[in-house]
Amino acid sequence: MSDTISKNISGFGEKSDSAGNEFLAFTLGKEEYGIDILKVQEIRGYEAVTRIANSPEFIKGVVNLRGIIVPIVDMRIKFQLGEPTYDQFTVVIILNISGRVVGMVVDSVSDVITLSPEQIKPAPEMGTTFDSDYLIGLGTLDERMLILVDIDKLMSSADMGLIEKLAA
């Protein structure tokens, strides 16, 4: 597993007061996105998945993450952004959403940025492929603009179908 870029954020040295303002920046197609760094468990390379029959196309399947079965979601397919290619540069962000572990395939991961509240602007009502319900806002840093996603809400949504609905 030499291609695994392991980044452990076990909370060592985190400052709790600034935690909400640190974002992991990643790209989907040509757009740059940011998610709360505390939701990220680790970052890995893409490896072969086991397909789950009759699941939506964006759910690639499941992988074995140190003994845990983790579903892998391809955001590029879900939001029709960029070409879903799988090579040694494809990155999987392993998220921990309220105790559930989910992998998310993205084109690349760039860096971790710190945004102050002033740098976060409310999202416009339209203009992104994401439902504005799932957006925290738009983050600006120099010339870059990040679409900040509320990944908790997005991954728990019925839209993704990752979590069993209570009624079902």
Place this chain on the structure above:
Amino acid sequence: MTIDMSQFFQVFFDEAEEGLAEMEKLLLAVNVSDPDDEDLNAIFRAAHSIKGGSATFGLSDITEVTHVLESLLDRIRQHEMALTSQHVDAFLAAKDVIKSMLDGHRHGASVDLNAAADVRKLLQSLSEGAGKKTKNAQALVGPGGVSRYRIELPQLAERDIEALQQELALLGKIEKADAEDGRCVFILDTAKGVDSIVEICSFLVNADDLKISQAVAARSKEEEQGYGFFAPFVPQDATDEERGYGFFAPFVPVNATDKERGYGFFEPFVPQGDIEQAKQAAEAAAHTDDEPPALAVTEGGEKKAKGEKPAATVHESQSIRVGIEKVDQLINLVGELVITQAMIEQRTGSLDPMLHEHLLNSVSQLTRNTRDLQESVMSIRMMPMDYVFSRFPRMVRDLAAKLGKRVEFVTHGAATELDKGLIERIVDPLTHLVRNSIDHGIEIPETRLAAGKADYGTLSLSAEHQGGNIIIEVTDDGGGLNRDKILAKAKQQGMAVSDNLSDGDVWQLIFEPGFSTAEQVTDVSGRGVGMDVVKRNILAMGGAVDIRSSKGFGTTISISLPLTLAILDGMSIRIGHEIYILPLGYVVESLQPATQDVKEISGQGKVIKVRGEYLPLIPLYQIFNIEPTFTDPSQGLVVILESDGKKAALFVDDLIGQQQIVVKNLESNYRKVAGISGATILGDGGVALIIDVAALLRSSRQLSDESVFS
């Protein structure tokens, strides 16, 4: 910064529940006439820590009950009072109340406040009725523990004195006398201690101004004789009483010195308050003595001697409390280690043994160590069956008493270990079987005596390991199953049965839904729901149920379960490039069908003829949308599966092999997938899905309807 209290509450609730369970176990096992000090201490400790914990968390209702309980226990523990079966009953009732209060705090369940108040009163009366052994009261207590106190009051208003007199009159007989200096003096004959008097007076008077002294009770000569030791006045009354008396104080040695005797008699006798009551109680006790308790709880093979008990206590204090998720994580990590080790072994296998001797030696050592490690880690999840068995003595006791039967409850193999997940799921089916045995199996004492058996029935629960399985048996020595009755009932319900069915087949009929041979529906059992549920639950755990019964000699219901749910024997199959696992328990056989044996039924899919039987053919590649290597069954293989008596043929490309697999839950991070019961990790680190064969077969009838699996 706020502290999350809920986690501490959780710990308290867990501990309190354990304490209560321990207490119940000890109470049921305690020998009333000769209680073991260690047991009494353990019961007391349990009550004490619950009280401490509840007070810390401000759960005052629990604190109040445990406080009363604790003080009574303490006195029994200090040998100030003798333990009676009345006490044991009261303690058990208190335990139930505390449990319901705990549940009330924990889950918001409703608490029966009346029951709580009743128990508190009961405990209080038991504890107070016993009379407090104040330092100097001994010599001065009158018959039945009544002592005479002289209470000198400070100067008070007439109204207050009257009020006080009324209050004190509740404690016993009171006389008012005026002292020289105009102060008021009460002479009180009461069974209560000084404390109670002070308590009442302190409403009106400062306790320091109060002078209470023990007055010499006016006695007749006769009483004077009895004074010092009360032995004479009871035994002289009637022989009947002597018997009851013996029940109360069986530990008094006959050859004791007078002083000792008086002392010994004094204690057990005091609770009755006065002679009249004492007589009644003694008679009642004598009565109970004639009828030994409805139930004797013995631990059969487990507890042979008292000497073993301290060992159990030591064992407990040497355990630590660890969250189940930590254990599961450990198991996962070890599982991963095993896979990694397998990889290393596989890769070094191709090396030249001459050149890499040291490396290969190290690898084989790693293999051994890993296997040992895996075994020890898996054993952490194992729990002794005692966890389940310990719930039954109480239930058996209550149920037997309710039904007017006498049952001796015996357990064997309580130390046998079983996976925690399974142990929790076996409780309900076992409870049902035990209830059934008491209700239907064991007869009432008269019937038993008429049949030439002992008047008490024996119900035994046993557990033992047999290969990779655990066998749990519920055995009673009751009337046994009635073959004719079962057959008649089956015919009446329109089941296809014939008179020459084997016994085993007849017994299996009682697992049919809605089947009950009880003439009368009681609130214990007899509605005919239950046995089918029992069987279904056990099958769902991958187990089997078997009945052995002999008319007039009893019934044994034997449950066989796999040791753990986490590991199962699986058969790996291949379709296209994908690998799936079939639980081996469902697989009957596999074969390559001839072309002419595969028949198509228009719109209904295909069937396959196997030895004259037509089975529905389930093409897995269609259900799971896989690109298969073969689409013609005669080129691939079919696996015949059986579940719930239904058979079907699963069409696959190839069989890969048979192996033990570690079952992983798919739902912990994803959701339930139709047709899949779980996942496992293969030797190469990849994931394979386990097919839910039961669901697959259930829906095999509607295969043409694709929506079943979407």
